[in-house]
Amino acid sequence: MDCEIPTSLSDNRLGDFSNDRPGGAAFRVDGVDFTYDGALPMFRSLTLSARPGEFVALLGPSGCGKTTLLNLLSGFLPPDSGRITIDGETVTPEMPALGHVFQSPQLFPWLDVLDNVRFGLRMAGRLPDAEQRDKAMAVLSLVGLEAAAGKFPHQLSGGMQQRVALARALVLEPRLLLMDEPFAALDAITRATLNEELLRLCGRLGQTVLFITHDVEEAVFLADRVVLLGIAPAGIHSELAIDLPRPRHLRETRRLERFTTLTDTLLERISAIVAAA
């Protein structure tokens, strides 16, 4: 199904899409408290930040409030206190600087692939139709799906759908990309391919990425820094810098001794979190 995955992306493809890298946004969570009505507190004075262009993986066992955290980060939920900012501005879901890829692709089934990717440009309404199409097409080719432009979401495999969702977010050139276990529902092979593809795209576009996952190897493979979440309301348990060389490749990187050391460290810490709970 995923036969259209390109083995490499040429630079001129990117040139169609963006002349200058959108770059990354600085992201800050400042002393955020959050409690659902009538429930135990989820977060107490949570603090987290990301440098422009940094790839941060948020890793945590189930029940650590990953989804709540992401809803806070994207402004869908307001914090009880504290601030969440992108380049100093309080975050809202509609913010153009913010891109979001959900766990399930959430494509619009009534639109074909091209119109799905074009959706954000249509809402903004700043570009004429032809330019919107060109731009959407360029981003589609970036994820290797230009051939699927006229198809409808139900005609695509899960992996292709998630690539369309990624393209749909990237077309607005967000400077912060929030990804909520985007590949968790995919099979291992598709997932590994998409991980590599994501790194290639981020390396070129340079945005800041917050990537939520419960998969330790995925977190280590992708991130500059892994932030480990404890069981609520513990908040952040610890952080680990991932000093693996870039560019990273599926097989080579995973064979490195350092890769194993890092994943082992994280696995031990997660066991400790779960045991203490």
Next chain:
Amino acid sequence: MRTRLYGWAAFPSLLLVWSAAAWNLPPYVLPQPWAVAAEAVRWLDSGQLAAHVGASLLREAGGFAVAVLGALALGLAGALSPGFRAFSAPLTGLFMAIPPIAWAPLSMIFFGLGYVAITMVIVVAALFPMAVTVQEGFLAIRNGNLRAARVLGARRWQLIRHVYLPASLPFLTAALRIGFSQAWRALVAAEMLGASQGIGWMVAMGGQIGNATQVLLGVAIIGMTAWITEGLVFRRIERRYRHWHLA
């Protein structure tokens, strides 16, 4: 293939059973199918049939159109505002529990005998079931699609135009189908009570003068009109959206 054959056999079988029953009964109680067909030709030739069917369809169209607009407004309001939803639910439930034809006498006292009185009965019959379906449709729109649209920059009115409306098309067509058939049932009943033309009147008048052929012709036309509209128009539109639920 065999299963399809059974489907094709359904109507001929009905005609056979009808005809067999009619052999043993006097024609003024149960006429033969061909007697009804001959009656149909007579009504067609005189232009009466077109006049009655036309009158009925005109009422149906008017009442159905008003009900569609009302149902869209009520359904959208109910979907967007939990308060309105809570307020309207008991009322809708009550109105749906009352057979629409029960309103016909009141409607005729209010508006006099004529187009408006019967059309109002249709509106009452179709409005509430459609409003409920429309509201359910809007509510069933996946929260995920709404969130996705919001992060892509869609504002309130853009959400309605670009997400709520297209995403609810399958429900809207289902609502149209339900509303149309409810309206049609109420229309025929109302015409039997207080109209001087229309298919319902045709049936009622046939019954009063003891003309079973005319009654059966009217019943056949009522059934076939509804059956054809549903099968050819609404089911076809609905089929287009079936794959949406898979994505």
